[in-house]
Amino acid sequence: MAETPGAGSFRTSAEAYDRHIGRYGSALARALIEIANVSTGQRALDVGCGPGALAVELSQVLGAGGIAAIDPSTPFVEACEQRLPGLDVRLASAEALPFPDDSFDVTLSQLAVNFMSDPPAGVREMRRVTRPGGTVAAATWDYAGEMKLLRRFWDAAVSLDPGVAESDEGRSMPNCTPGELERLWRDAGLQNPAVSALVVEAEYRDFDDLWQSLEHGSGPSTAYASALPPERRAELRDELRRRLGVGEDPFRLTARAWSVVGHVA
Numbered sequence: 001m002a003e004t005p006g007a008g009s010f011r012t013s014a015e016a017y018d019r020h021i022g023r024y025g026s027a028l029a030r031a032l033i034e035i036a037n038v039s040t041g042q043r044a045l046d047v048g049c050g051p052g053a054l055a056v057e058l059s060q061v062l063g064a065g066g067i068a069a070i071d072p073s074t075p076f077v078e079a080c081e082q083r084l085p086g087l088d089v090r091l092a093s094a095e096a097l098p099f100p101d102d103s104f105d106v107t108l109s110q111l112a113v114n115f116m117s118d119p120p121a122g123v124r125e126m127r128r129v130t131r132p133g134g135t136v137a138a139a140t141w142d143y144a145g146e147m148k149l150l151r152r153f154w155d156a157a158v159s160l161d162p163g164v165a166e167s168d169e170g171r172s173m174p175n176c177t178p179g180e181l182e183r184l185w186r187d188a189g190l191q192n193p194a195v196s197a198l199v200v201e202a203e204y205r206d207f208d209d210l211w212q213s214l215e216h217g218s219g220p221s222t223a224y225a226s227a228l229p230p231e232r233r234a235e236l237r238d239e240l241r242r243r244l245g246v247g248e249d250p251f252r253l254t255a256r257a258w259s260v261v262g263h264v265a
Contacts, residue, residue, distance in 0.1 A: 013218075014051035014079030020217025021111070023202035024255050025053030028139060031198040032110055033057055035259050036137040042066065042105035047094050047126055048112025052080035058108075059084055068104070070097060094122035102131040109138040111257075113184070114173045123188040130264045136190055137261040139198055140181065144170035146199070146256035148244075153214070153221050156239040160232070169220055181260040190262030198257045206248050207241050 018025075032054065038044060038061055046055045049069035058067050064084050070092040071077050080089045092098050094109070094116045107126045116122040126136045141147040143154075154168040166172060175184050178195040185193035204210045214225050215233075225233060241247070 013075050016216055016222075017051055017076070017218045019213040020222055021219055022051060022053060023213070024200050025050070025110070026057060027200035027202075028198060028255075028257055029054040029057035029110060031200060031257075032108060032137060032139050032259055033061060035196055035198065036106055036108060036135050036261055038062070038106055038108075043068075043103070045069065045097075045099065045104045045107045045126075045129060047097070047107060047109040047122070048072075048115065049080050049089060050076050050111070052076075052083040052089075054108060054110040055080055055084055055087060055089070059087075068099065070094070093117070094125060097125045097129050099129045101128055102134075103129045104134065105131060106135045106137070108136075111140060113138045113181075114140050114175045119175050119184060120187060123184055123190070127188050127190055127264055132264050134264050135261060136185070136188075136264065137259060138181070139257040139259040140173075140176045141169075142197075142256040142258055143168075143173050143176050146254070148253045148255060149202075149210070150221055152243045153225075153240055156236055156243050157224065160235055160239055164224065167220065167224055172220075176258065178258055178260075181258055185260050185262040188262075189265070191265050193260050193262040195258055195260050198259050199254055200257070201252045201254045203250065203252050204246075205250055207244070207246050210244075210246075210253075211237055211240070 043066050044058050044062055046069040049055050049071045055067055055069045064087045068088040070090050072093045077089055077091050090098055095118050107130045113119055130136050158165050182193045182195050214222055
């Protein structure tokens, strides 16, 4: 089974992830929890939990005892366990969830569906472990549009090297548009899938703070930047800074994600 483009770049430390995309994680998790209508007394599963941004926010609503989580990355599973002691977090893939049918009231996946090796199978598994009448929801970045950090990064990279266009997450990532997400949910047998935009933001001390998160973070953008020779990396740095229009002062960047919410018949 083929690996989704960029999936290997997440075999890294939780700290590296937190410096980069993790800055947006807590705010996005709160937005996803709200749109999925998670409420006290439910039991929830976090699929592709990463270092635990969504699980931590879910614990504020359900308590750690009301949550289970899985991720295929050992460093991420260990980080999630450390951040939520007592959480039922397991090393597993979305395509083979280690839970019985109808185990959860709500099953969520934050920024993971597009990295599944077999997204249709992963979403079918999410439906399988969710009880009848329960909710299955996910969020993916709007890579092609208003996830500003990654959109500006790849625009800068392609302007300097048109040959890298195939690595642009806005072109290479599957299941990251409203139509694709709705179709994925319908094909998995989920009822009345509804797609919405979730807009969050992250704060940076200055441009160097952002750039260091790219050089030492995790994900396809970081893998590309860190592999460049020093001279080309410096050119990319300058071009990204120009496109963002930021410098030595603190600033914020917004990021749009597409969410999809469906229900088990």
